[in-house]
Each structure stands twice: as C-alpha cells, then as structure tokens.
Amino acid sequence: MSSTSTAPSAPRVLVTGAARGLGAALAAAWEERGAVVLRTDRDDAAVGQGVHRLDVTSEADWSAVRDHVESTWGGLDVLVNNAGVAGGGRLDVATIAEWQRLVEINLLGAVRGTATFTPLLKRQRSGRIVNVASLAGLVHPAGMAAYNATKAAVVALTETTGHELAGYGVTAHVVCPSYFRTGLMDGAEGTDTALTGVVTQLVENARLGPDEIASAVLAGLDAGDELILPDPDARAAYGLKRSDRAGYDRTMRAQAAKLAALTHHEETR
Template sequence: MKIAPNSRVLITGGASGLGLALVLQFVERGARVLATDVHEEIPDSLRGLEGVSYLTLNVTQDVDWAKARDWVTETWDGLDYLFNNAGVAAGGRIELSEMDQWQWIVDINLLGVARGCRTFTPLMKEQGSGHIINTASAAGLIHPPRMTEYVAVKAGVVAISESLFHELKPYGVKVSVICPTFFKTNLTESLRGKDEQANKSAAKLIDKAKLSADTIAARVIRGIEKDRHIILTDRDGKVAYAAKRFARPLYYSMMKKASFQMAKKD
C-alpha cells in the first residue's frame, strides 16, 4: 500500500543520517512529519522544510516521550507511522568494553526503542491502525565477532519487533524492523569505546560504503509499502542472513575467517 498523502509520521534521530533521509522521503510523498532529535533548537538540516515540525526528544527520557505523545495527540489526533530510528555505535573486544559503555548503548539503542513502542502502542491500538518501524541492523540478525554490545542491542530490537508484530496484529497495527548493513552515515561520530582498532575498522567500512542513506531510506519505504516485517535493504545483508538460516556451516566458516583475520592484527 502506497504512503498516503497527509500521513502523520514521527521519526526519532531525524536530524541526520537515515533519520533525515526518511524525513525527506516522506516530505516528497506529502506526509506531515514530526522530526525529533536531542538538539534543543531545530537543526539547520530540518530548517525550512515544508510539512516538517521539530521536537526535542532524548529517547532515554520518559518525560520527552510523554511530550511527543501529547504533541501528536493535540496536533494530529493520531499517528500513522512511528520510526524508532535514533541510535549510536560501539564495539570491539569484550575485555575492552566497560560497563558504562554497555549501559549507554542499551539505554539508547534498545530501551529507546522500547520506550517509543510502549508510548505509542496504546494510541495505535485505540485508533485501530498504525505502523511501528524500528531501526535495527543486519547485525541484529547475524553476529560478527568483536561487536558484542552492538549485536546484543540490535538483536534485541529485532526480537522486540517480532514479538510486537504478533502482539499487535489483532489490533490492526503493523510492525517492521529495518536491517541494513554498512551505508554512508554520520554514525562514526557516535563511536565509543577503548578498542581503537575496532573503531577505525568500523569507520573505514562506513566511509567506504557504496550505498547512501537516501538509497537505504527509499528501500525502507518500498519495504513498508510491500508490508514487509524484516526489511533487508542490501544484497550483503540478504546473502549473510540467508547463509545463517540455510547454510549454517558456511556462515560459521565466514565468521571464523573474520575472527582469525582480526586476531592477527592484535
């Protein structure tokens, strides 16, 4: 089903990266968008966009989610699409990952999604419609070495999405989860951790990625319009996920090779 004009859309992390690309995709389709981010003032990237409103929303804060719900209710009297998109990155050898780093990524990437879902589920159940879209990663489906924090939270987002997919179906509410591999974004700015080797490797993969956030966003929209639950946005993710599901020995061989290659650099 095509995105309807005047659709009501809330996107977290909407000031940059995939979030901003999604904002622009929906604007092109005539939707009304509430872009949210942690900035106190509207970012320059969103300023002047027709059909776009801005609200400060730190996804770790319940009070900010309550304000977003109140804004949506008072301004639009409902919501058609909720994108739990805001996220950060961390990874590396587990002995170098401190517990405050774990808490940081769990609070944003996992509990931020949980807060968004629990905030807007009652509204969507009451209106008998709506679509929740959670941004995970191919790392939520396949779990490479030296990414324990990141794969843990992204796998959690996939799990939340699948559980809600079944839970909300009787109420007419849809749930999808986005699982891209590397694409050009500003995620490197949020990289945190003491494993400098892992940080440099991740930054290199992101910087050399061939796909742009705009391309990923367009594929996400197509996935939504085709009613897909798991939205795999690129060939590499599809191949890796298929290998894990249908050719487990090959998948383990790939992971083993990657792990030993990393170990040689220690």
C-alpha cells in the same frame, strides 16, 4: 505545523534521530510522498530548525512528544524508532558502562517509543511501528557483542510487537541494513579504539548512502515486509546464515581472526 486537532489526510509520521543520516533521509522520503513528518532528535543544534526535541532515553521527552502528536494531529500513522548509536568492542576490552549506554539508547529507546504510543495506536486500531535495527541484529560479527546484542533485541522486540498488536490493526517492521555511508560513527564511543577504526573504514567505504537505504525501506513497507533487508550485502549475509550455517560460521570466524590480527597491529604500532 498547525496546532489544530483535526487529523490530516496525509500519513502522519514521527521519526526519531532525524537530524541527520538515515533518520533525515527517511523523513525526507516520506515527505516526498506527501506525508506530514515530525522530525525529532536530541541534537540541541537541530532543535527549533524543523526538529522537535526528543532524547529517546527520557520518558518525559517521550510523554511531551506524545502530547504534541495528539494535540496537533489527533493520532499517528507511523512511528519510526530510528535513533541509535554505534559502539561495542571486543569482550575483554569493552566496559559495562559502554554496554549500558548501548542498551539505554539502542534498545530501551525503541522500547520507550513503542510503549508510549501503543495505547494511542490500539485506540485508533491502526498504525505502523518501524524499528531501525541493523544487520548486526541477525548476523553477529566478532568484536561487536554489545551492538549485536542490542540490535538483536530490537529484532525480538519488533516481532513481539507485531504479534501483540496484530489484533488492533497495528503492524511492526524491523529494518536491518548492512554498512552504509552515514554519520553514525561520528558519535561512537568506547575504549576499543582499534575496533572503532576498522568499523569506521567499513562505513566510509560502503557502496550505498542513507537516501538509497531510505528508498528501499519505504519499498519494503509498501510490500508489507516485516523484516526489511534494504541492501544486497544484508540480504546475502543473512541468506548465507539461513542456507548454510556451517559456511556462515567459517566466514564469521575467518573475519574474527582477521579482526584480531588487524587490532593487534593497530595496538602495537
């Protein structure tokens, strides 16, 4: 990547958590459109192999990446806060330490990225902030309180960002996919191993992969959507909640009862 400070004509995109999964797919999708992309990740094995070091929990790393972007490109067109981890667990099983880990990465990682680049975006009076949340930020299944809460907070952060920066020509967009095939569960940690097994199966058996989700994300951005539901399952679940709250509650509580039975079976085998 060039060290010149001349801004390229191609869109300038920064993607966090881009070593694999949806982050890598989003980076590739933008590159296919001719964008210049800074892939970032905390994975030491990926750093130096086309990936720039960025641990989203480190303010020093964020400052270093901002300095790199300014000296290399002179500005930024799209910030994609994608990095996140899986986790959660039933209310009486998950620990406070597990909650804190999810808050630190899933929520405060996006907060740090937004806060770091907002001054630059305001100065140039243009740009997009894209936060990857989850359908769990809109639809809240049992057994996932910590994950649901952090992703719902990312939805709220995005809406607030859009309101606050609209006067500067900056837009904010939140992506809320349902389960799709990804390596997210590889890094899942937590004491509720029964729940982890259930969610892992849902991810592994999902119909769509990261490339299909990435394509739908870019299509949503092309359309100017502030809330991007990139798959049919996400649109159906959120649609049910909005149109039939009583039916949604019945469905979610039936799933909660099923989860209780499954996890009880796993724990007593």
